[in-house]
Amino acid sequence: MAVSSAPGKVYLFGEHAVVYGEPAVPCAIELRARVGVEKRDDSKLRVHAEDLSLDGFTVEYGGPTDGHPDIDASESLVSAAMGYVDGAIEQVRDVTGEDDVGFDVTIESDIPLGAGIGSSAAVVVAAIDAAARELGVTLETDELAERAYRTEYEVQDGQASRADTFCSATGGAVRVEGDDCRPIEAPDLPIVIGFDGGAGDTGELVAGVRNLREEYEFAADTVETIGDVVRQGEEVLADGDVAEIGRLMNFNHGLLSALGVSSRSLDTMVWSARDAGAYGAKLTGAGGGGCIVALDPTDETETALSFTPGCEKAFRAELADEGVKQLE
Ligand code: MEV
Missing domain, CATH: 3.30.230.10 (Ribosomal Protein S5; domain 2)
Structure with missing residues (x-):
């Protein structure tokens, strides 16, 4: 075994x-x-x-x-x-x-x-x-x-x-x-996750963005703009400026929302995290439901999310330095 x-x-x-x-x-x-x-x-x-x-x-x-x-x-x-x-x-x-x-x-x-x-x-x-x-x-x-x-x-x-x-x-x-x-390299980030208890269908969501991109030039531009945010994000990550990383995550969420992959519960959790003072918050992964990721070194965001309607679970996540591990 x-x-x-x-x-x-x-x-x-x-x-x-x-x-x-x-x-x-x-x-x-x-x-x-x-x-x-x-x-x-x-x-x-x-x-x-x-x-x-x-x-x-x-x-x-x-x-x-x-x-x-x-x-x-x-x-x-x-x-x-x-x-x-x-x-x-x-x-x-x-x-x-x-x-x-x-x-x-x-x-x-x-x-x-x-x-x-x-x-x-x-x-x-x-x-x-x-x-x-x-x-x-x-x-x-x-x-x-x-x-x-x-x-x-x-x-x-x-x-x-x-x-x-x-x-x-x-x-x-x-x-x-x-x-x-x-x-x-990335600084030690104060990651908080909010989970709405749901899930999105990755295949469907990816296909939705593909169709939108084919239909509307601005959707194709939005995809390219996400690329610009990422490039800027990389520089900020190297500087270790957590507040600016959060700000760019907010931009990234807005652009994903424009592509139709957010949901009411994801948006509600994102706003709850921002209202609680998180540096920034965005959906993570394919979207449609599931999790948001926020940056907050205090307990405020985790607490606020745990009282947010539609948020089933809020928790802090540590960065995993190690990838695959052989246990046996
Ligand atoms: C899904 O976790 C992330 C997507 O970008 C799809 C992919 O990269 O394969 C939506």
């Missing part, structure tokens, strides 16, 4: 625009998905998942084309999570050349599904790392990030950037622009 964990992330800047070649800066946070993998004697894949912000469930099936007979199809988030595990195992079969190998996979995650803080990337990264090690292969971080990216790309119908998976594999703050992914 091999067990790996990988962290979730928040986007300081640049989600959605990164899909069109603009830069983005996600940073890993200490909320982790842990994936245990044990080789089977047959070629089946059996997945047991707990704590995915849903009731625990178990599913057993013969392979990628067999469907997920034990899952109620209406549990679309669960099915989506299974798609990522399936894809991750396919990558491991491919990289090791063991085409028919089967596994028992156990997932435990602190990261709510589809909430914009990197649940799928963390599960995919940890699953690939653990399954490869279970077969005696330790992947270099770059190969692991590449395989995890290919998994997300396929599951999301060709609509994924390298940002989430690279960040989860390496940890820390990273800069991603197209194929160019690298770690960057």
Whole structure:
């Protein structure tokens, strides 16, 4: 049995625009998905998942084309999570050349599904790392990030950037622009997260921005403007000016809102954080519901968010310096 964990992330800047070649800066946070993998004697894949912000469930099936007979199809988030595990195992079969190998996979995650803080990337990264090690292969971080990216790309119908998976594999703050992914320096940021208890559909939200961009020139300009905010954000991150980072996050949220990926609850939490004195606040990830990220060194934002209608949970998140970790 091999067990790996990988962290979730928040986007300081640049989600959605990164899909069109603009830069983005996600940073890993200490909320982790842990994936245990044990080789089977047959070629089946059996997945047991707990704590995915849903009731625990178990599913057993013969392979990628067999469907997920034990899952109620209406549990679309669960099915989506299974798609990522399936894809991750396919990558491991491919990289090791063991085409028919089967596994028992156990997932435990602190990261709510589809909430914009990197649940799928963390599960995919940890699953690939653990399954490869279970077969005696330790992947270099770059190969692991590449395989995890290919998994997300396929599951999301060709609509994924390298940002989430690279960040989860390496940890820390990273800069991603197209194929160019690298770690960057970031100050110790006072990150507060507000979670509305919901989730967005990444594929749909990305497709929505794509359509808007094709239909309206100003939407294409908005995507480019997000790129400008990110470039400025990188300079400010290097200076460690947290107040200015927050200000730029506010701009970034406004631009994401203009692209139609915010929601009432995300906007309400963003304003609640700003009213409480946060340096800045924005949605994180694909949007549509899920989480906001705010910067506040005091307890004010966390307290205000915990009383904000529509906010189910508010908590402080530490930066995760380490990406994927081998636990067993
Ligand atoms: C989703 O976490 C981030 C998006 O930019 C999509 C992607 O980068 O793959 C919306």
